Amino acid sequence: MARFAWTKSVILRFGALVFLFQLIGAALVLAIVHQLTQGELEATSRQLATELRDELVAGDLAANEANGNDQARGIAAARATIAARLADGRDRQEVILLVDARGRALAGNLAAWPPNVAAGNGWRVIDLFRLSSDQPERMGLIATALPGGARLLTGHVVETDLRFGGIMEEAMLSALLLALPLALLAAWLSARLIQSRVRGIVTTAQAIGTGEMELRVPIAASGDTFDQLAIAINAMLDRIMALMGELRLVTDGLAHDLRLPLTRLKAVLDRSLTDTDDPAAQAALGRALEESDILLAMLTTALLISRTEAGIGRDAFVTVDLTAMLGDLQEMYGPLADDHGVEILVEAVGPVMANVHRELIGQAIANLIDNALKYGGTRIVLGVARTDGRLLLSVADDGAGIAADMRDEALRRFGRLDAARHMSGAGLGLSLVAAVARLHGGTMVLEDNAPGLRVVIAMGDGDRTMAGSS
DSSP: OOOOOOGGGGHHHHHHHHHHHHHHHHHHHHHHHHHHHHHHHHHHHHHHHHHHHHIIIIIIIIHHHHOOOOOHHHHHHHHHHHHHHHHHTTTEEEEOOOOOOOEEEEESSSSSSOOOOOOOOOEEEEEEEEETOOOOOEEEEEEOOGGGGEEEEEEEOOOOHHHOOOOOOHHHHHHHHHHHHHHHHHHHHHHHHHHHHHHHHHHHHHHHHTTTTTTTOOSSSSSSSSHHHHHHHHHHHHHHHHHHHHHHHHHHHHHHHHHHHHHHHHHHHHHHHHHOOOOOHHHHHHHHHHHHHHHHHHHHHHHHHHHHHHHTTTTGGGEHHHHHHHHHHHHHHHHHHHHTTTTEEEEEOOEEEEEEOOHHHHHHHHHHHHHHHHHHSSEEEEEEEETTTTTEEEEEEOOOOGGGGGHHHHHTTTOOOOGGGTTTSOHHHHHHHHHHHHTTOOOOEEEEOOOEEEEEEEEEEHHHHHHOOO
């Protein structure tokens, strides 16, 4: 089984993309909330400072000018208003400073005019000491020039707002940290959802590949892309099944039509061989009989391969002791092996029960034994075992074997290697074995037996074989 390449996994990339977008979305939302909060706090502080300035400037100072009173009376009235306002303590966050043209403090809760603040420069945020505090505080200030050279500084302490902003930042950082596992969970769930839908398609395709052609990809009735893919695949499978049915009818009819005249031909040759006394004619008729037998065997085997690859016979699976089956084949081929000077052995540890097609498995092993008798050496070993959850049937010999670069040719239907061309046969034996292996959800592999050839039929996992493949 090929190692899963996580770095190239589309599902992993999809999950990573979902995680990334979830994280970016959470970060953007938190950044927007932070920006709006900070902007709102600053706007509120600036509005309070502006309203305080307008209240003072538009109050006593403007009233005295409108009544024709001198500027000194307006400043004096403003000083009294500021003192009363600070004494009242209605807003403990207010910052007020009124200075004359020489920069001397006339009223307010600041000791002196900040040197880095000029009148008319708009909103400023700086750290200053209020008269009632021994610690510097962050303040938002607006400086205003008054008639006669006086200046007014109004503002609001934003320390509390900044502290609230800090709390908001910590809360947003915590929310972002919380968004990380949530984004991971969303990515994992999304990947699992995609993987589950794809796994259903893969599982069905694998089962169909083993011959269970009646299966179809499940449809969730959601109308999404996966359902459209499932519908397209199922339609394709229906079409394939229809074509296979038509092909099966044609091949069955053709096999029946060919078998009948071949059988008649063989019967005529048999009678002719009996009726003639001419040695030359008898030899020719004998060769013709052999060729007719080979042709009938080829036709039967080709038909059996086609039916096996179409999955026909799956309903005939029964529980079989494969160890006992190999023993029966050893006993059946024993006399023929003795004639060839070949020893047949069985290697198995106890009974090995499996749910298989008894006749087809027996035919496959018999084909392999025939090949080993023809092309092998002096020893044939039949084996059955369960290894790593797979049921393995094997036939090994100690002959010349098949070179690695020639094994694909040996597996091709009607393919015959040079060493086999002088012997009878049609080149269908290994093709039938491979078809039987596929019918049982497995594969056939040619291995080097050092020396000789080892043919292994690996039939999926043992538990599935025991339970049947349907």
